[in-house]
Amino acid sequence: MLQAQDLAPRAYVITPLHSNAVTLTYGFYSGSLLFNGAAPISGATGTYNVPVFTYYHSFGLLSRSSNISASIPYAIGTFQGQAIGMDEQIYRSGLLDMTFRLAINLKGGPAMQLSEFRQWEEKTLIGVSVKVVAQTGQYDPNRLVNWGSNRWSFKPELGYSRRRKHLVLDAYAGMWLFTTNHQSYSASGPQPQTENPASLQLHGNHA
Numbered sequence: 001m002l003q004a005q006d007l008a009p010r011a012y013v014i015t016p017l018h019s020n021a022v023t024l025t026y027g028f029y030s031g032s033l034l035f036n037g038a039a040p041i042s043g044a045t046g047t048y049n050v051p052v053f054t055y056y057h058s059f060g061l062l063s064r065s066s067n068i069s070a071s072i073p074y075a076i077g078t079f080q081g082q083a084i085g086m087d088e089q090i091y092r093s094g095l096l097d098m099t100f101r102l103a104i105n106l107k108g109g110p111a112m113q114l115s116e117f118r119q120w121e122e123k124t125l126i127g128v129s130v131k132v133v134a135q136t137g138q139y140d141p142n143r144l145v146n147w148g149s150n151r152w153s154f155k156p157e158l159g160y161s162r163r164r165k166h167l168v169l170d171a172y173a174g175m176w177l178f179t180t181n182h183q184s185y186s187a188s189g190p191q192p193q194t195e196n197p198a199s200l201q202l203h204g205n206h207a
Helices: none
Strands: 021-034 041-061 064-083 086-095 099-109 124-133 155-164 167-175 182-184 189-192 198-205
Touching: none
Parallel strands: none
Antiparallel strands: 021 041, 041 064, 064 086, 064 099, 099 124, 124 155, 155 167, 167 198, 182 189
């Protein structure tokens, strides 16, 4: 199982109607791995690379500025540790779970054509979104290290953004909701796994 932070400053920024964007991002990760007693492995570490392809599209929903995005991540990495006193190393490559996000502005950002957007001045923005992580990643219940989570995840979120001259303050509050992974790896055989952590973010930036 892999864990990572989910940081998204300016997640509720307003864009003109029918804006499209394609982004390619790359992440490099290296560090210790925690298996929470799932297997008798000590000193486990991993090094992996994650390029991500994302498509973004803005549109109007109920006359409010809205957008949808879809991300497809792929990962390549090696992992090593000591199992029953022996050094072991594995290699993994494959798709991670795809992510989809729908956001709509509730205050401060009506749906605007480009000509209107040029005259608009950002002040206070309040929006809501839902992020969905689909069960599409590479997964094998007989393997301890998997790219996929073998479950669906949903994150409803409320976002607030306030601009004062060149300073922008963002604050988000949300909750992750997970379906159950009925085939989570365990030394004694696949076991059900679920969790429901909350999420809170604060960002300040100079624009």
